[in-house]
Amino acid sequence: MPVEPNVLVVAPDHRDLTSPLSRHGYRVTSTATGAAAVRLLDAHDVDLVVVDVDTPDLHELARGQRTFSERPPVLAVTACEFLGDLVPVLGTRIEDYITKPCRSAELLARVQVLVRNRAAAGRADVLRHGDLLLDDVVCRAWRADRMLGVTPAEYRLLRHLLRNADRVLSKEQLAWHLWGESRDVNAIERMVSRLRQKVDRTPPALIHTHRGFGYRLSLAE
Structure with a gap:
């Protein structure tokens, strides 16, 4: 059986965060301080850190961070709505954030995306462009946390566009x-x-039409 991802929750009152994660099968470890979080990160393999920015001594967590390639992604829970305000607090890169009051559905969706992206990062059979992800093992595609439900032919077409991202492909080529x-x-x-x-x-x-030429997949207009 596959091992469920291990999530570390760092929050003064962690029940609203740990309960929905545990119910959905995640292995959850929780702590109320930044110093304790550092010790847990050193002792355990963690796939994701969910951090309430109101946690006491949060600077200890930032100070104790390993190199970027070694540390798990961070999901911040905050009352503010500007990600840039959080960087001085945590002293590190934050992959995503959710605002308080935290809804369980939103928390689970953001956690799912971050955990999946981390697992996919080292796989050659996973293709990405922005928030578009294609998994060649199961021939499925996602846009952020939304599965696209493409047919086999649509998957091949989307994959070809992604492999040639930012290039215009003619209808004949496709x-x-x-x-x-x-x-x-x-x-x-x-x-x-x-x-x-x-x-x-x-x-x-993401899919742009070039009249008289063909189609292009790109983040740019």
Whole structure:
């Protein structure tokens, strides 16, 4: 059986954070101080740190951080809505944050994304572009925490666009990649339209049309 991710919760009152995580199968360790969090990080393998920025002696956690490549990602829980305000507090990079009062559904969604991204970081069979992630093992695609539900053909098309990110691919090139033959360009147009409804349902748009040329997958307009 797969081992569930280990989450360290650092918060003065951790019940609102630990309870939903435990219910959803995460292995949760909690502490109320930054100094204790440093000791736990040194003693245990941790996949994610969830930190309430109102934790006492939080500077100890920042001081005790290992190098960026060694430490787990940090999800901050804060009353402020500007991530830049948190950097001086933690003294380190923060991958994501949620604002108080914390809703369980939002907490679980953010934790799922960060844990999945960390697990995928070292895998050659996972492709990423911004918040778009493709897993070649299961042939599934996600946009942030949302599974896209693409068909096999749509997955191959999206994968080809991602592997050629920031390049314009013609409809003929896409048809040859998908079917090994030239087809009516309307078939590609219909498939791109369906794919765009799934991928670009939430902004920013990733699939861009270049009239008279083809399509491009890019974070840039």
